[in-house]
Amino acid sequence: CVSPSIQYELRKISKKSYIVSTDPGSCTGLPYKKYLSKNKLQDKLKNQRGELKVLYVGRSKKRKGIYDLLEAFNCKRILGRKISLDIVGIDASELSINLKNLPENVMFHGLQLDLSPFYLDSDIVILPSWHEGFGYALLEGAAFGCAMIASKIPGPDSIIIDNVNGSLIPTRSPKKIEASILKYYNNRELLLNHMKNAYTRSLAFKEDKILKQVTDFLTSNQEQG
Numbered sequence: 228c229v230s231p232s233i234q235y236e237l238r239k240i241s242k243k244s245y246i247v248s249t250d251p252g253s254c255t256g257l258p259y260k261k262y263l264s265k266n267k268l269q270d271k272l273k274n275q276r277g278e279l280k281v282l283y284v285g286r287s288k289k290r291k292g293i294y295d296l297l298e299a300f301n302c303k304r305i306l307g308r309k310i311s312l313d314i315v316g317i318d319a320s321e322l323s324i325n326l327k328n329l330p331e332n333v334m335f336h337g338l339q340l341d342l343s344p345f346y347l348d349s350d351i352v353i354l355p356s357w358h359e360g361f362g363y364a365l366l367e368g369a370a371f372g373c374a375m376i377a378s379k380i381p382g383p384d385s386i387i388i389d390n391v392n393g394s395l396i397p398t399r400s401p402k403k404i405e406a407s408i409l410k411y412y413n414n415r416e417l418l419l420n421h422m423k424n425a426y427t428r429s430l431a432f433k434e435d436k437i438l439k440q441v442t443d444f445l446t447s448n449q450e451q452g
Contacts, residue, residue, distance in 0.1 A: 256432045256433055256434040256435070256436060256437030256438060257366060257367065257370055257429070257432055257433060257434055258434045259433070259434070261343075261367060261370055262370045262371075262429070262430075262433075263346075263347065263370060263371045263372055263426070267347075268372045268423075268426055271347065271371075271372050271422075272372065272419055272422060272423060275350075275415065275419065277309055278309035278310065278311065279308075279309065279310045279311075279350055279351070279408070279411060279412045279418075280310075280311055280313065280348060280349045280350050280351070281310065281311065281312045281313070281349065281350070281351045281352075281353055281376075281408060282312075282313050282315065282345055282346065282349035282351065282352050282353065282368065282373065283296060283312065283313070283314045283315070283352075283353050283354070283364075284315045284316055284342060284345070284352065284354075284364035284367070284368075285316050285317070285354065285356075285364060286316060286317065287317045287321040287322055289357075290356060290357045290358060291354075291355075291356050291357075292354070292355030292356050292357060292378065292398070292399070292404075293314075293317070293322070293355075294322075294324070295355050295399055295400065295401045295404060296312070296353065296355050296401075296404060297322075297324070297329070297330070297333065298401040299401040299402070299404035299405040299408070300312050300330045300332060300333055301328075301330045302401070302405050304405065304409060305330075305332070305405060305408065305409065306330060306331070306332060308409075308412060310332060310408060310412055311332045311333070311334065312330075312332060312333045312334070313334050313336060313345055313348075313349065314333065314334065314335045314336065315336045315337075315338075315339050315342060315345055316337070316338060316339070317335060317337070318335055318337045319335045342367065343371070346367060346368050346370075346371035346373060347371055349368065349371075349373050350373060350374065350411070350418060350422065351368075351373055351374045351375070351376055351408070351411060351418075352364055352365055352367075352368025352369070352373040352374075352375055352376075353375075353376040353377065353404070353408075354375075354376070354377040354378070354383060355376070355377065355378055355396070355398070355404055356377070356378050356380065356382075356383070356398070357378065357380075357398045357399060358380055358382075359377075359378070359380060359381075359382040359383055360382050361382045361383070361385065361386075362377060362382055362383045362386070365377055365383055365386050365387065365393075366386055366429060366432055368425070369386065369392070369425035369426060369428060369429035370426065370429040370432075371426075372422050372423070372425065372426045373422060373425060374392065374393050374394075374411065374418055374421035374422045374425050375387050375392060375393030375394070375421075375425055376393055376394045376396065376404070376407050376408070377393070377394075377395060377396070378395070378396060378397070378398045379395035379396060379397060379398075380398060383395070386428060386429075386432070388424075388428065391421070391424055392421050392424035392425040392427070392428045393421055393425060394407040394410070394421075
């Protein structure tokens with residue numbers, strides 16, 4: 228069970244009929260407890276600050292774009308502004324870099340069992356992967372009212388609508404990561420609009436909606452069998 232854009236790519240290389248996609252692309256969805264309430268969302272949108280907080284949730288694999296992300300945050304235009312990056316799921320020691328060269332605006336938090344405080348405290352969730360199945364961190368961030376930045380690849384493009392609830396950027400491009408972050412920093416109205424739209428988009432992935440699609444699919448195939 229894959230996202231619609233992954234399904235499209237798979238059908239190019241496989242004629243099997245059971246490459247299944249749910250719309251909008253998650254096989255399980257998110258339970259209600261992983262959503263910010265609408266009242267708390269309004270509070271988050273109202274209580275904006277002068278800084279911009281970006282969140283990466285993922286692993287230390289190079290294909291996840293983590294090194295591209297760190298390079299972007301080490302540029303002068305970002306270092307000279309109130310922009311910070313929180314990295315969850317990775318300890319700095321896991322990366323093949325000189326720790327002395329880490330930007331001061333980047334903080335590592337290692338493995339965390341509860342991501343809610345991080346999503347709540349962030350304005351943007353980012354996933355600059357080179358290839359990706361879906362990108363659940365994007366969905367979880369959107370459910371907490373975070374605008375989204377991700378690579379323009381099959382998977383993330385099932386949840387991000389470019390320039391509506393986030394930004395889709397080329398892979399392996401620290402410059403494009405930098406530009407997309409600065410775009411939001413310099414245009415708070417755009418940021419708030421994309422944060423709100425990201426939350427609205429995430430509602431299509433609620434657990435009950437997705438599981439109904441899966442149940443209907445299984446039932447229809449059982450009847451045909």
